[in-house]
Amino acid sequence: MKVQMLGTGSAFAKKYYNTNALFYTDSHTIMLDCGITAPLSLHQLGKSFNDIDALLISHIHADHIGGMEEFALQMSFIFRRKPVLYVMDSLVDQLWNSSLKGGLKQEMFNTLDDYFEVRLLSEDVSAKLMPGFHVRPIRTSHIPNKSSYSFLINETFFYSADMKFDPALLEALVQEGCTTIFHDCQFASPGMVHTTLDELMSLPSYVQERIMLMHYDDNKVDYEGQTGFMKFVEQHRLYSF
Numbered sequence: 373m374k375v376q377m378l379g380t381g382s383a384f385a386k387k388y389y390n391t392n393a394l395f396y397t398d399s400h401t402i403m404l405d406c407g408i409t410a411p412l413s414l415h416q417l418g419k420s421f422n423d424i425d426a427l428l429i430s431h432i433h434a435d436h437i438g439g440m441e442e443f444a445l446q447m448s449f450i451f452r453r454k455p456v457l458y459v460m461d462s463l464v465d466q467l468w469n470s471s472l473k474g475g476l477k478q479e480m481f482n483t484l485d486d487y488f489e490v491r492l493l494s495e496d497v498s499a500k501l502m503p504g505f506h507v508r509p510i511r512t513s514h515i516p517n518k519s520s521y522s523f524l525i526n527e528t529f530f531y532s533a534d535m536k537f538d539p540a541l542l543e544a545l546v547q548e549g550c551t552t553i554f555h556d557c558q559f560a561s562p563g564m565v566h567t568t569l570d571e572l573m574s575l576p577s578y579v580q581e582r583i584m585l586m587h588y589d590d591n592k593v594d595y596e597g598q599t600g601f602m603k604f605v606e607q608h609r610l611y612s613f
């Protein structure tokens with residue numbers, strides 16, 4: 373299994389694009405989140421939306437779903453097929469009614485199902501999305517009263533959505549055999565709706581050693597060499613796990 377980030381930046385980062393990922397199995401490509409910068413990043417990789425076999429969504433913020441309108445329109449009107457969309461049962465209505473409907477509703481296209489082959493996921497229920505790609509969605513805390521989900525992939529790789537610091541979860545995942553953690557990281561404190569670098573630096577070394585930092589601000593250069601045992605994830609680089 374390989375992962376390649378379409379971007380590694382925070383919601384307002386301009387240098388690093390939105391934190392969205394491509395996962396490659398032997399036979400399929402799964403996109404995890406499709407933010408505003410995803411279409412441009414895919415283009416820069418020489419790829420198109422038609423290369424994506426399934427899209428998985430963590431939560432409803434523009435840096436995670438802002439590219440979905442273009443994805444839906446290109447697939448319908450250029451590639452003429454419905455891509456698979458994995459979305460949490462608690463997010464699906466909001467995704468259409470509060471976010472996508474304004475741009476996508478038109479004659480003959482009235483629902484999310486008119487653009488995507490929608491498959492629902494449930495919290496803490498493991499699902500096989502594609503051969504060799506299993507996820508367990510874990511609800512993690514982000515914006516008050518707004519659902520957001522991180523994902524444990526193939527029982528060994530944890531991908532945080534935007535989440536507040538949850539050391540108990542991270543330590544439990546490591547105890548259960550998680551070897552790699554891609555975690556959002558905000559440099560400035562307090563975190564408010566994200567985990568800060570200071571919070572991650574408070575983790576024991578055996579946890580930090582498994583953590584790669586993403587969703588960071590444009591001033592990343594100021595923090596290079598100051599991240600304890602953790603390294604930064606880099607845009608477009610291929611990582612095997």
Ligand SMILES: O=c1ccn([C@@H]2O[C@H](COP(=O)(O)O)[C@@H](O)[C@H]2O)c(=O)[nH]1
Nearest residue numbers: 382383384433435515516534564565566
């Ligand atoms: O309660 C809050 C506090 C801050 N925000 C801001 O919005 C962005 C949302 O984008 P993310 O992708 O979740 O980062 C967040 O960074 C804060 O700057 C908020 O929405 N609600």
Ligand SMILES: [Zn+2]
Nearest residue numbers: 383433435534
């Ligand atoms: Zn975000």
Ligand SMILES: [Zn+2]
Nearest residue numbers: 431433514534
């Ligand atoms: Zn968010």
